[in-house]
Every structure is written in C-alpha cells, then in structure tokens.
Amino acid sequence: MNINRFSLFIVPSLLCGHANVMHAQAEKGEQKKNVLFLIMDDMRTELNCYGAKYMKTPNMDALASQGVMFENAYCNVPVSGASRASLFSGLRPGQTRFWDVNAEIDREAPGTVTLPQYFRENGYVTISNSKVIHGKNDAKERSWTEVWMPEGKSETWRDYLGDENLSVEKQRGGPEPFECLDVADNAYFDGKTADKTMEDLRRLKKSGQPFFLAVGILKPHLPFNAPKKYWDLYDPKQIRVPETFDFNREGFPDMAFHAYNEIRYYKNIPAKSDIPKEEALKLIRGYRACVSYADAQVGKIMAELKKLGLDKNTVVVLLGDHGWSLGDHNQWCKHSNFNIVNNAPLIIKVPDNQKKGAEPKVVEFVDVYPTLCEAVGLPVPHHTEGESMMKLMTGEDKSWKDCAIIKWHSGVTYFDRDYGYTQWNDKAGNFQGHMLFLYRNDHLETKNVADAPENKEIVAQLQKEILARRGKDFMKQVPKADKPERKGTQAHKRK
Template identity: 45%
Template sequence: MSCKNEKDKTAETLDQKPMNVLFIAVDDLRPELNFYGANHIQSPNLDKLADESLVFNRAYCNIPVCGASRASLLTGMRPTRHRFINYSTRADTDAPNAISLPKLLKQNGYTTISNGKIYHNNDDDSLAWDNRWFPKGNIRNYQLEKNIIENGSANLAMGGASAFEMADVDDSAYFDGKIAQKGIADLKMLKNKNKPFFLALGFMKPHLPFNAPKKYWDIYDRSKIELPDSYTQPESTPKQAFHNFGELRNYGNIPKKGDVPDALAKQLIHGYYACVSYVDAQIGLVLDELKRLELEEDTIVILWGDHGWNLGDHKLWCKHVTFETALRTPMVIKVPGKTKGQKTNAIVEYIDIYPSLTELIGIAAPNTVDGQSFVPILDGQQPEKDWAVSKFKDAVTLIKGDLFYTEWTKDDGVAYARMLFDHKTDPLELDNLAEKSEYQDIVKQLATELRAKWGKDFLVDSKPLK
C-alpha cells in the first residue's frame, strides 16, 4: 500500500470511527522541558510524545491555581471575579448548569473514567464519570518514617514534615506509580469494549512535597543546578505581584519568612527535577501500553499541566501570580494521522481544549463553552484569536503578542495597580513599563481591550446563591 493510501485510510478512519481520548493532567508541571528548549531535565517519554504531537509553545492556563484551573478547563468556561476562584473550587457548585467535557462525552456514548487528580475534589461533577478512583492514603504520600511521623494526620494543612523526600523505594510506592498502573489496567479493560473511552489520568508530581524514588534524584548533580536569572524583585513591579508563597512555607524545613537560602533553593529545584523525571517514567508506561494494545491509531492523547510554577523566579515559589512563569503551561496533543512533532506559536487558552476535543471527535460543544477550537492549527491554518486572558484574585492579565498586561481591580473594574512587560525585550519580566510616560497610549489601548475580552460576566456575581 502506498504512503498516500495509508494517509487516506487514516483520514477516513478519523471521519468514521469515534476516537478515544487519553487525557493526561500533570500537577504543577512547568514548560521547562527539552521540547521547549530546555536541556537539563530528563523526560524521554514526554519528549517522545512531543515528537508525535502538536506542541503548543504558547499555551496559558486561565487561572494559576489547581482547583479553579481544572474546573475552568473541564467546563470550558472563563473564570470571573466570582467564579472559579481558588484551589478548593468545585465545578458543580460554581457552574451547576454547565455540561462538562466528560459529562458531554458520557452522554454521547463514551465510557468515562477519572483516575488520580482530575478535578481537585474527587467527587466533583460525579455524574460525569462511569468510574472515579484515587489512591488511598495521606495525600502527601511520604514513605520515610521520619516524614510520616512529623506530618502526622495533616493533609492539606501540613505538619512539620519536609518539602521533599528521597526514598529508596520502587516507583509504585508513590501515588503516581499506582495511578499509572490503574491506567494500564483500565486500558486493558477498555480494549475489549465496543464503546469509545475518555480515560483521564491525573498525575500528582511534581506537586509539593517533592517526593520521588532515589534513582530519579540520582540523575542530577546538584552542584550544577543554578538559581534562575530572574532571582530578584524589581522595585518597578507592583508589590501586589508578589506573595509569601505560603504553600511552601507550610513545610517544616522551610523558613517562615524571608528568602529561601540558596542551598535550600537548589535542593528544592533538584527535587522538582527528580519528580518530573519520575512522573515522566510513569506516563511512559501508560503510553507504551496504549501502543502494545494497538489503541494508538484510535486514540487522541492530550497532555497538559494545570498551570505554571515558580522555581525561584522573582524570588517566588509555587503559583498564585500572573507572571508568565505561573501562567504558561506545557501542552501537547497527539491526533492520529494529523500530528508528527509540529510546533505552534499560536496563543491558546485552556478553555480552548474543550471545544477542540469535541470538534475532533465530532460532537457539538454546548453554548456555555467560552473557548475557541484550535483544530484549524492542526490543519496548518493561522487561528483568528491571537490573545489569552488569565486571572488570579484581583489580578487579570491580557496576553497579546509579546505584551503581558496586568491590572489589579476591585468589583467595580477600576484598576488600583498595573504592570506591562514586553517579552520581545524583557522575557524575564523585570522591567514594568506600565507607569512609564512613553507607554501610556499602549496601556490605555490594552486596558480597553482587556475589558472587552475578559468575558461578558466577568464583573457580575456569576456564582449561584447558596
């Protein structure tokens, strides 16, 4: 059979057979990966997936906090001042009338399975799933006795345990190893069913604490790890842009105030790298099984991190800010017959994932979805939309071209602080242009555009009354 006929056959299959979806979420994953130009983290399985996918160089979450980001992505709806706010957000509370992506697929004959962390609350949007599973045990998942004792029964409200752990254990000791094995078992089960599937795997690392088997720590030489070039907080940046990274300070070996000491900072970066390599290995096991079961040609694979993460950038740790380091995310999509390692600089938002997947599998998205399909990019077309909007608390950011413009506003929409960075000349976001006289015309234009694009119900109380 000729190459042309093989392509025609693939296209015909795409048109006629409902595609499966393998939906992989990775908690706190930065786009600090080889296929984004970095070369110091070993992630061979993600690299291989990228070589078979469309890689989005400019994908942005709509809010840099896990629960809200996931609820927004899975409903395709923008966060507002009153909807999708923080880590504990529930989609079924903030948007009870929305038909989520898994619910829509379930309604259209898909088997839907949630493993690990997909929504922040495992029982959120429960009717969307045929099966929900999460590993048993304390969510911090320590393996060393000292950390288990010091953590006690603390879960989200941590005890005195370390922010990282290097345990000489098998991969399956930690949650992500168990999540991978559950995913593999589900693929074997789904292989024999006549229904298409939406299999969601939510991996936990590299979320804090940076716990990974010792062999992944051993990959890296800490003496070669350096602090980021942006390890500073310029006076021109509004004080509202910075925070005390309380999520990290809750751990027992982190100082309660002030900068993290350099040696400890490098130890944290080391732990983050180890966790990325660990989760990469687990994802590789699942992708290998997908291939072994001969499901590759029938399955769309999309992988995304729920938001960015600061590893000392601006002397910050964690997320919860609107610097690019917290907003820009890794995202790749593998579509049989369509992707082969292409890269795009088109700006996409996480709310665009929902309508893109529904278009690819031939199901109409509901009118509650705010996102715009990026499927034309898969066909080599230039998308019409060239911007994204992200927010966190009072801060709301317009990303357009090389410009990142943020305003802090109250309920009336009037700004009380602002910042503007031009990534063409300042990719590290160290020179705030918003208060410079020569940029006032640009600021005025961006302020108008921000309000036009942040959503029709951004300022109104869009949450249902309790």
C-alpha cells in the same frame, strides 16, 4: 500492586443531545475516537522538548514530536482547583467565579455540562484516575462512569513513605518538602495510577467501548517525593537558581507578589523570610526529579496504548494545570500573574493529523474543551467560551486570536507573544495598579514599564483587549465556598 478497587457508577449509555451525530457515524462505519487525557499537577514548561535541555523527559519529548506542542499555552487561572474547574467546564474565571483552590463547577456554574459529562452523554465510558477535577465530589456522578483514587501510607494527600515524614505530616513545619527513597515507581501514588491506567486500557480494548480516560499525575506537586533513581538524574553541582532569584521589586505593585504560604508548611522553610539559596537548590533538584518521575509514568501509559493498538484511534492530551515559580522573581509556588506561573505545557496528538511539532501561537486552556469535541467529531456545546485549536493543528487557520486572558484574584492579565500586561482592580472594578512587560527585550519580566509615557497607547489598547476578552459573565456574582476544614483532614486529601 497496592491498588484499591475503583468505585463504579454505572448507568446505561446516554445518547441524548447528539444521538444523531453518533448514529450518522455508525451508519458510515466510523469508529469513535477515544481520548486519553493526562493532566499533570504544577508542571511548568521546564521540559526538554520546551528547550530545557538539561531535563530528562524522553517520553513527553516523544509525544511532543508525534503531536502538536503548544509553546505558548496558558492556564486561565493559576491554582489547581480553579484551573481545572475552568478547563473542564469550558468557562472562563470571573470576578468571583473560579477564585481559588476551593473552586467548584457545581456551586459556581451550576448546570454546566462538563467535558467528561459531554462525552459520557455521547456514548463514551468516562474514567477519572487520581486527581482530575479538583473538588472531591464536584460534578462527579454526572461526569464519570468510574472514579478511582490511589491509596498509600499517608493519612493525607502528601504521599510520604518514610516513617520520619509520616509521623509529622500533619504538623506545620514537620515534614520535609521532598523525599528521596530507593523504591519502585508504584510505591508512590503516581506509579499506582500508571498501573491502574494500563489495566484500564487493557480492559477497554477488550470491551471495544469508546472511552474518555482522564489520568491525574500528581507530581511535580509538593512535596517533591520521587524514587531515588530520578533524583540521581540530576547532579546537584550542575543546578543553579534562576536568573531572577535575587529580584529587585522596585517599580512593581505590591499585588504582584505573595508570601508563597503553600511551601512554608514544610520543614526548613522560613515562616516569613526568603528561602535561602542552599535550600532553594535542593528544592529545584527535587522538582526536576518529580518531573522525570512523572515523565516515566507517561511513558508506561503511552507504551501500553501503542502495544494494544489503541494509539491509532486515540486523541492524547497532556497538559500541566498551571506553571510554577522555583525562586523566579524571588517567588515560589503558583498564585501570581507572572508568565512562569501561567504558561504551562500543552501537547495534543490526534491520529492521522499531519502537522507535528511546535506551534508558537498563543492558546488558552479554555480552548481544550471545544478542541476535543472537534477532534472526535462532536458538535461544540454553545456554553463553551474558548475556540477549537484544530484549526491551528491542521495549519488552516488565518485569524487565530493569538492571545490569552488569565485571572488571579484581583489581577487580570493579557498575554501574547509581545506583551504581558496585568491590571489590578477592586471588586467594584476600580483601578488599583498595573504592570507591563515588553518581551522583545525582557522575556524574564524584570522591568515594569506600564507607566512609561511611550507605552501609554499600548496600555490603553491592552486594557480594551482585557475588557473585550475576559468573558461575558466576568462580573457575575457566585456563592462563596464554605470555609474549608483544617489541613490534614479528609477534605484536603485531594489538594
């Protein structure tokens, strides 16, 4: 296997903070539960288990049947850097905190105990494989005992194998937005990551140490590179563009849309105009191939977990860091307040938990931190802003919030199962525009009814909900990020 040696940060096991809890567990003879944390990049809820029956995702489907699959889970900010900073800090995004891809916990929420750090301080080995926390060095040494990144042919994070793409991967408009080669799974980064993770599981089994093992699966992030056998799962003749591909923007604020610059880096993608239908169909097929490729890596890891008997004492989490547009609303990528961009897969399997299958209530990624603490028997740190979902997972909840608040730049959105409402304000908090969707008759979000007289009371109530739930530090100013280096440099290898 072409796997580089992981870098190791070894310190004595830290039992500060909650040593009494761990001591009590030891006295009772209880074995600490492990955590296997699988985080997928740009994965929307287009999975077989979420109702997309044309998708080939047997391994995530199996996990969904064994654990609790949250049908309405939302990231708190739809871009990898900020979504992961919020998720792993347990903090909501604010007016300037966790703004975009360059978000960092250390700079924007200094002193915050991260999720892996908290487990490390309570006696766990914490391992980060591939892209987990987005910033290359963000909270790194205090969070992880081991950090590892895959290596390949590319000089950037784009992970090409073909010579033609490799020769132009640093040139805007040079490389293809996808690659289909007849290669083994571990020729690409995610296959290498699966191999490394299985090695870790075997090593951890022998050591007997409790672990928090976080695994970053890069696909289906652009470019859509996957072995040919996964492309072959999807007949191009059966692929269609989304219903909202030819979208009428009348009645929508301009702020609701963006130029999807991320995908415009690639060959055959127009610099400014819409992506043609023919090219869109290729991209959709490539995205689906990458989802199935990612699913196969999940399958290998889960099979090894079971083979070693670790599944009996390991909490498994699988989530996509945010959703993605594949031509929906004539948009691509993330970076918006539409549902398709913010709703993402979330599956949690807790050993011996009786409840299994779909959970329809709305949850947020900020809820993951406290949930994992409760799942393994740790007190929930006071700084976290979410709620433990264990009450939903055990079926004992009577008063779950059943809503989510997400933020993308100047827009803040309230989601529940009935409404999606976004309000855009300037930096001083002054109203700029809004949009409202009534999901009972518009689940695809095609008609903005925010200004309809009959919805005036609904809008007023949802505005109050946003103010009440957006977070106590929402207006707090944080330091700006330094200007990032140009694309293709070392700084962008972890996009």
